[in-house]
Amino acid sequence: MSNILYLVHRLPYPPNKGDKVRSYHLLKHLAARHRVFLGTFVDDPQDEAYVDVVAESCAQMHAVRLSPRIAKLRSLSGLLTKQPLTLSYYRNADLQAWVDRTLREQRIDAVVIFSSVMAMFVQRVSQHKLVDFVDVDSLKWTQYAPRHRWPMSWLYRREGERLLAFERSVAAHAARSFFVTQAEADLFCSFAPECVGSVEAMCNGVDADYFSPQHDLPVPFDSQELPLVFTGAMDYWPNIDAVTWFAKDILPPLMRILPTVRFYVVGRSPTAEVQALANHQVVVTGTVPDVRPYLRHAAVVVAPLRLARGVQNKVLEAMAMAVPVVASQECSTAIDAVPERDFLTAGTIPQFLAQLKAILGEPDRARAIGKAARERILARYSWDAHLSIIDHYLEP
Incomplete structure (x- = not known):
């Protein structure tokens, strides 16, 4: 010692x-x-x-x-x-x-x-x-x-x-x-x-015992909505840029295709810029006692970071919870996993729209990707x- x-x-x-x-x-x-x-x-x-x-x-x-x-x-x-x-x-x-x-x-x-x-x-x-x-x-x-x-x-x-x-x-x-x-x-x-x-x-x-789909966690969403979730510290500029881009450029055209989607920004210390995004379609939670209910019951976790260094814990935690993830190419290159099997990736607005439309419309595929993601975390992380x-x- x-x-x-x-x-x-x-x-x-x-x-x-x-x-x-x-x-x-x-x-x-x-x-x-x-x-x-x-x-x-x-x-x-x-x-x-x-x-x-x-x-x-x-x-x-x-x-x-x-x-x-x-x-x-x-x-x-x-x-x-x-x-x-x-x-x-x-x-x-x-x-x-x-x-x-x-x-x-x-x-x-x-x-x-x-x-x-x-x-x-x-x-x-x-x-x-x-x-x-x-x-x-x-x-x-x-x-x-x-x-x-x-x-x-x-x-x-x-x-x-x-x-x-x-x-x-x-x-x-x-x-x-x-x-x-x-x-x-x-x-x-x-x-x-x-x-x-x-x-x-x-x-x-990632602590795969803590971030596990086996936990009985309360549902924080309305039963009629398709919740898309982003997690992270919301006073961190790359996260601010990511949710702003998603809320302003990706969410509106997605809602024309799937009007029940709702975007949840989950994380501590949201800046005034992030809080200003809040409306009927965008929920800014601020600090939550436990992020796992939001991950566990999300339809999809999104990670649209345009500036990303290294491995994003938010992505690993969502994968550990067996939730399908759509991540930017900046995030995905650092993940030791197989795109289209363990997670989905997108680089542009049309690509994000295509991936989200597809995965939200195919529940069986979403479950298969979530299951593969969890297995990858257990094997490699x-x-x-x-x-x-x-x-x-x-x-x-």
């Missing part, structure tokens, strides 16, 4: 959004085998209730409260330097002092870093460092740029360039770096050829099987 310093940019619980799902399961995996010293931020007041829950899994934990509003203002100080604004957003003297003290007072065998930005707290230490980048975050900012006007386009492009430089530096000083798919790992290596040989994939999993990759690099 080793002593592991685990640094995470957001409290890894509850597992109710993509990054927290992965960071939570990684914490659970590490804590079952090692003594974990966790340093993290709490950036959502609702997460305060779970701080003690997380602490129970750790030998020691230090959680720093972070106000997103203040952090955004502080991040602008990065414009005076050559550093990415993301570093200024998370820079914190309190957490730095705790990290330094922990490294000084505890016999830390290895440092596990979740999200590249947390590497700034251990830049000058000699301990064995493993970095879970998850995605190539810098590319996400670069992709935002052409979708916005100046000056935001310039700001996003600058952030992408500066963050990539930081990611390369972090990977160069790490014993091993991980990405959520092999495609994402290869993409990073194309930008950072000096890191080839020290980068590999560590895929996401065990958390322990994927996360065991990191164990080799944590051996004493």
Whole structure:
């Protein structure tokens, strides 16, 4: 058993959004085998209730409260330097002092870093460092740029360039770096050829016992409607873009064909832009106590993301619930499953309309795709099987 310093940019619980799902399961995996010293931020007041829950899994934990509003203002100080604004957003003297003290007072065998930005707290230490980048975050900012006007386009492009430089530096000083798919790992290596040989994939999993169609879950929909469901954190720009595109460009022509369809946007923190979509045909739920009833009883789960990095947990969870999924091509390329058998894919408005019209009109085919999806999840997406990759690099 080793002593592991685990640094995470957001409290890894509850597992109710993509990054927290992965960071939570990684914490659970590490804590079952090692003594974990966790340093993290709490950036959502609702997460305060779970701080003690997380602490129970750790030998020691230090959680720093972070106000997103203040952090955004502080991040602008990065414009005076050559550093990415993301570093200024998370820079914190309190957490730095705790990290330094922990490294000084505890016999830390290895440092596990979740999200590249947390590497700034251990830049000058000699301990064995493993970095879970998850995605190539810098590319996400670069992709935002052409979708916005100046000056935001310039700001996003600058952030992408500066963050990539930081990611390369972090990977160069790490014993091993991980990405959520092999495609994402290869993409990073194309930008950072000096890191080839020290980068590999560590895929996401899904808790197939929790996300199971066997649970008796209440029906949240009207019996006369055909519910289409999207799940995700609704203050995240790619999710906002996805539901806006679907509600404005795909749903209206679909309703002319199938007038009983209704679009449910299920997820925490919907922005004003998302809330404005709500009408008779679009339901914006906000935070729900349990997302599973919406998945279990959906006619179809849609994932029309036009900007997507890595594996989308929302897709895996829906597949685990044996629900047919229609995903954008940006989502589908990262899924280890067979299109048209385990899920459906679409890239354009006509393609989405064709796939949805077909699957909603063929209940037997919908059930067959859902069944195949569940079987694929059971065969390929065990958390322990994927996360065991990191164990080799944590051996004493």
